[in-house]
Amino acid sequence: MLFRQLFDAESSTYTYLLADPATREAVLIDPVLEQVERDLRLLTELGLKLTVVMETHVHADHITSAGLLRARTGAQVMASPRGAPCVDRQLVHGDQVRVGGLELRVLETPGHTDDSLSFLCDGRLFTGDALLVRGTGRTDFQNGDSGQLYDSITRELFTLPDATELYPGHDYAGFTASSVGEEKRHNPRLAGKSREDFITFMNERRIPPPRKLDVAVPANRACGLDPEPLSPSSA
């Protein structure tokens, strides 16, 4: 598999490029609007054809480039039926997405948002904002639910093999990856913590809402193509 992790420094968002080196078909997970030219150029340079864009959820902290990528490449956009209505294919638990010879398995991991998905491909797990390196997504907006997030992590993600490589949707401390076993042992919100502990911790956090919440959520429900958020003043 051709694999590349990409970063948007402004929103600390990771985008992932996976491709089949034989067929040259590629998928982008969680691409960022401001990086669309970088990402299209990289696809061209690597001789790849973007066929699929997958969203882990409707993001509140950045705007997706999914709609623009679809317009420029013909790629199919995929996300949860609880997420953006603009997609070409709705993904539910257990679905398989084929990209050339690659198979991405869909795991529903709600709790950060009600539409949160994780994707598993060849020993690599893409967790969006459900599980971060030594952290988790927040649960205080977009139908977030701390108990549900705890269940998603402990009953879905933590039942995967310990060696599964974990690639988060964001990082703010300079980590690029982890593993399932590592987070089971060392994630301070989860290691040795009960469901109740987790809910209490999450509910007691007092953090300001994401700066882009009001702009990003409606824009992302339109796959980033809402004309308003695309203007320089609001993007």
Add this chain to the structure above:
Amino acid sequence: MLFRQLFDAESSTYTYLLADPATREAVLIDPVLEQVERDLRLLTELGLKLTVVMETHVHADHITSAGLLRARTGAQVMASPRGAPCVDRQLVHGDQVRVGGLELRVLETPGHTDDSLSFLCDGRLFTGDALLVRGTGRTDFQNGDSGQLYDSITRELFTLPDATELYPGHDYAGFTASSVGEEKRHNPRLAGKSREDFITFMNERRIPPPRKLDVAVPANRACGLDPEPLSPSSA
């Protein structure tokens, strides 16, 4: 091999952790002072013993944590004889550094600075600031030399197999990695460019000196342990 890429957002510096999963011995390449607690904690959590710290060169844009790491872990600090005099072992072209069962091969790749080294380990190439993703290090201070940098890249790095994974010392555009073949084909300063083209391009650039040049270079020549740069006001 256990491998982890780490990022310091303030200086856009990548630090690399490589370890032998059998013996648990580990090496850090280009660790950053401000991240020393993160890195020590990660080593502890992963059950690793830091035995070696390698510097690609005397950095001008951040201060190394090599000296602190040596004091805290007993690790040996290694760099070029043209670099910091505080090291435990001086590395020259062709040297092999053993870390458990891992072997890191030393390549002298001067030009960004006169002490610049690259390290090769199991198909992964760590280039420091010699070769960056779609860029190169600058050559306008610390005995930098554009012609020498062109030679280092084209005669040393570009003679490695195309599939060699390339891990840079910095990135400012959200790239985490590339490959030798990719940079040969798509690095705008090098692909299809002569030595003369490269020298002309580098000499015509007008960019301000690194913000930390005056502080970082003397501090790094003392492995980051100079008391002055360690004070909060100047670090």
